[in-house]
Structure formats: C-alpha cells, structure tokens
Amino acid sequence: MGKQQVDAHRRILLKSLIGGGVMLLSGLPWRPGAAWPGAGTARAAETAADRPITAQGVRKTQGMVTINGLAATIGAVVKPGDTVVTGPDSMVIFVMEDATLMLRASTRLTVEGRRKTPEDLRVDRLGLSSGAMSGVFGPGERTIQTPTAVAAIRGTGIYVEAEAHLTYVCPCYGTIDIASRAAPETILRLETRHHEQPHYIFASEARRLIVPAPMINHTDAELILLESMVGRKPPFALPNAASGPGAGADKGAAKPPAKTGGY
Numbered sequence: 001m002g003k004q005q006v007d008a009h010r011r012i013l014l015k016s017l018i019g020g021g022v023m024l025l026s027g028l029p030w031r032p033g034a035a036w037p038g039a040g041t042a043r044a045a046e047t048a049a050d051r052p053i054t055a056q057g058v059r060k061t062q063g064m065v066t067i068n069g070l071a072a073t074i075g076a077v078v079k080p081g082d083t084v085v086t087g088p089d090s091m092v093i094f095v096m097e098d099a100t101l102m103l104r105a106s107t108r109l110t111v112e113g114r115r116k117t118p119e120d121l122r123v124d125r126l127g128l129s130s131g132a133m134s135g136v137f138g139p140g141e142r143t144i145q146t147p148t149a150v151a152a153i154r155g156t157g158i159y160v161e162a163e164a165h166l167t168y169v170c171p172c173y174g175t176i177d178i179a180s181r182a183a184p185e186t187i188l189r190l191e192t193r194h195h196e197q198p199h200y201i202f203a204s205e206a207r208r209l210i211v212p213a214p215m216i217n218h219t220d221a222e223l224i225l226l227e228s229m230v231g232r233k234p235p236f237a238l239p240n241a242a243s244g245p246g247a248g249a250d251k252g253a254a255k256p257p258a259k260t261g262g263y
Contacts, residue, residue: 054230056095056121063090063105079121080113086131093226097121098138100226107131132161134218136226136234137174149201150184152177157227157234159218170198170215172223173235180209194236 057077058065064087065072078084078094086092086107093102096111101123103109112125123137126144135144136157144151146162149169156174160167169178171192178188180201188210190197198213223234 054095056097058092058094059100059229060093061091063087065090065092065103077121078111080111080123083108083110085109093229095229096123098230099123099142100136100229101126102134102222102226104132104134107133109133128160128162130162130164132159132217134159134222134226136223136230136232138230138232146201148181148203150179150181157223161217165203167201168198168213168216169201170195170213170218172218178210183209186210 055075057075058067058072059074061072061074066085067076067078067082072084072092076094078096084092084094084103084107086103086105088105090105091103093100101109108129108131110127110129111123112127113122114124122140124142126133126135126142128144128146134157137153137155139155141152141154144153144158144160146160146167147164148162149167151158151160151169153171153176154174156176157172158174158176159170159172169176171190172195173193174191176190176192178190178199178201179186180203182203186209188199190199195215198215200211200213202209202211220234220236224237227234227237
C-alpha cells in the first residue's frame with residue numbers, strides 16, 4: 001500500500017470511529033461487527049517469529065488496581081475486552097503482546113482487539129475514559145479514544161491524559177493522526193522522534209480545538225522501561241540519536257492555554 005493510500009485510510013478510519021455505532025467508552029460510539037480497515041493484510045503478514053518473546057500480563061502494580069473488577073496480581077493477563085482501573089495513589093504496568101502500558105492513578109482503560117485465538121493478546125483499540133496512560137507499541141495501526149479525541153497511532157510511544165472536556169497527548173515518537181470529536185473533519189498528522197509536538201484537544205468549539213502544549217508529567221526513563229519489557233529501545237535511546245525537548249526530565253504540570261494558535 002502506497003503512502004498516499006495509507007494516509008487516506010488513516011483519515012477515513014478516524015472519521016468512522018467518531019461517527020460509528022457500538023460503545024467502547026460511555027457515550028463514545030463504535031460500528032458493530034465492522035472489520036478493522038486494512039488490518040487483515042498486516043495481521044496476515046505477521047508470524048510468531050516476528051513478535052518478541054516476552055512475559056505477558058501485569059509486571060508491576062501498586063495500590064488498588066482491578067481488572068474487570070477483580071484485584072490485579074503480578075502475572076495476571078490483560079486481554080482484549082478487559083477494563084483496567086486504578087485507584088488514587090495507584091499504578092500498574094502490563095504487557096499485551098508487543099505493547100506495554102502504564103496506567104497512573106485514578107485511570108480507567110478499556111482494551112479492545114480482534115482475538116483470533118484465546119492466546120491472541122494484540123491491542124487494536126484503547127478507550128481511555130479518565131486518568132493518564134503511557135504506552136509503547138510495535139508495528140501496526142492502533143487507535144486511542146478519549147472523551148474529546150481520537151488518535152490513530154503506528155509504532156508509537158505516547159503519553160495521554162484524559163478528562164471529560166480536555167485531552168493531553170504527547171506523541172513521544174512515531175506517527176500519529178489526531179482528531180477532535182467535536183470536528184472530526186480536521187485531522188492533525190504528527191511525526192515525532194522526541195516529544196516535539198504535544199497538544200491539547202478540547203471538547204468545546206468555543207476555543208480552538210487542537211492547540212500546542214508543553215511536555216508534562218512523563219519521562220524518557222519511563223519510556224525506556226516500558227520498551228525494555230518488550231525487548232526494544234525508543235528511538236532517542238539508540239546510538240547517534242538527536243536530543244530533543246524531552247531531555248529525560250519530568251516536567252511539572254501545566255495548565256492549558258485559554259486561547260492560542262492551533263487547529
């Protein structure tokens with residue numbers, strides 16, 4: 001598939017997610033029974049040898065963490081269809097095939113996928129209804145939904161914070177297409193290597209819907225840890241990698257601008 005075809009597919013995908021039919025998050029629609037566009041070809045090309053052999057399931061947990069309402073324990077497997085919730089002052093890190101996710105305190109995440117076998121743990125869709133998540137993903141397209149945004153990602157490291165009326169997204173590296181749920185026809189393509197283009201995505205059209213943001217609340221060390229759990233390194237940690245705004249520092253929280261240039 002050529003680059004122009006891939007780009008067109010990603011735009012169609014984002015718009016269809018925003019306008020579809022089945023519920024992933026409360027109030028957020030998904031089309032029932034629809035095959036994931038373009039995914040069949042990519043999945044058919046995969047073999048077991050293509051994927052890293054790594055320990056699956058929960059790798060670290062702290063505080064109150066549940067999977068489908070049951071207490072999460074080390075080694076518990078998170079499957080497509082599961083909902084993971086963290087309480088105050090809690091966190092969890094878990095591996096799903098070639099992806100590692102870290103959920104921070106007071107987070108609710110629904111995981112979706114097209115399971116071909118009971119052992120198939122590949123993540124296709126993530127619904128982050130509240131809280132904060134860092135994630136690193138292998139090749140192939142996935143989507144992330146929040147109450148205000150939809151993002152199509154590919155081979156990406158990403159940090160997301162979700163509230164009812166505001167989403168913060170830092171595409172730490174990789175390719176991502178972002179759309180606001182309030183204006184799905186406007187899609188922003190970001191290609192980054194080291195935290196260059198964080199953005200806020202708002203719910204209301206009273207202000208600009210997608211605006212630049214600072215890098216906040218996540219670190220390079222976290223991404224290196226998450227990638228190590230699936231046998232990879234982030235691009236910025238590879239030899240001869242250029243430095244960027246991340247610089248490994250944990251940036252403090254920042255309030256979104258009242259109005260600024262954006263989309």
